[in-house]
Amino acid sequence: EVQLVETGGALVQTGGSLNLSCAAFGFTRDEYTIGWFRQAPGNKREGIACISRYDGSTYYANSVKGRFTMTSDNAKNMLYLQMNDLNPEDTGVYYCAVGLEHRIVVAVQVDYWGKGTLVIVSS
Secondary structure, eight states, rough: OOEEEEEEEOETTOOEEEEEEEEEOOOSSSOOOOEEEEEEESOEEEEEEEETTTTEEEETTTTTTEEEEEEEEEEGEEEEEOSSOGGGGOOOEEEEEEEESSSSBBBGGEEHHHHHOOEEEEE
């Protein structure tokens, strides 16, 4: 069974940085797409970044492009999200997610979810 565990959420001031981590367990296949979603209060869950294990391609939402960077350590089955220049609109619960499509940007494309980690950006 696939398990995803996120850590690293915190309260941070505007302009600050955070690095989120996702530990992934239980994969039985080499090809999938893994990434990050976030859900702001009152909003639907949205995909903000993902990497395809099919071809190595990456995706970033326009709202985070240039500020957030996703990296992975395949040997440790870890996924990271370095978030810089944070602003209050980045506040939300951040989820690690896995799907079998080549890109996962909406919730229906996700097959596995972590429980999420809370990021609060104060103004």
